[in-house]
Amino acid sequence: QVHLVESGGGSVQAGESLRLSCVASQHIPSFWCMGWFRQVPGKEREGVATIFADDGSTKYGDSVKGRVTISQDNDKNTVYLQMNNLLLDDTAMYFCAVYIRPRGVVGACPLADAWYRSWGQGTQVTVSS
Numbered sequence: 187q188v189h190l191v192e193s194g195g196g197s198v199q200a201g202e203s204l205r206l207s208c209v210a211s212q213h214i215p216s217f218w219c220m221g222w223f224r225q226v227p228g229k230e231r232e233g234v235a236t237i238f239a240d241d242g243s244t245k246y247g248d249s250v251k252g253r254v255t256i257s258q259d260n261d262k263n264t265v266y267l268q269m270n271n272l273l274l275d276d277t278a279m280y281f282c283a284v285y286i287r288p289r290g291v292v293g294a295c296p297l298a299d300a301w302y303r304s305w306g307q308g309t310q311v312t313v314s315s
Contacts, residue, residue: 233297
């Protein structure tokens with residue numbers, strides 16, 4: 187089972203940027219879906235961004251479109267989440283996870299967290315005014 191470790195969170199002011207990292211304990215096959223999610227206490231987990239390295243497909247949640255970029259470096263077994271122009275509403279614990287969907291399925295990976303497994307411990311992002 188792959189283990190994922192997130193890092194890069196912190197406390198920033200609105201408008202600033204952060205880059206989150208998710209390091210996997212093993213090589214990430216290009217046909218795996220990798221996703222970033224976030225959760226605020228008392229609320230449901232929200233899909234932020236997903237990437238399917240096989241064809242480069244990405245998908246973003248409506249609340250972060252245009253401000254966030256997901257990328258993957260297979261040489262480093264790492265998935266990144268570049269977050270720009272951070273808003274107060276971006277404050278949350280951020281998690282990465284993997285969805286091993288059937289081979290041959292292509293295109294953007296789902297944002298629904300129910301598909302994903304091997305959740306990391308999360309990294310906290312706090313945005314203040």
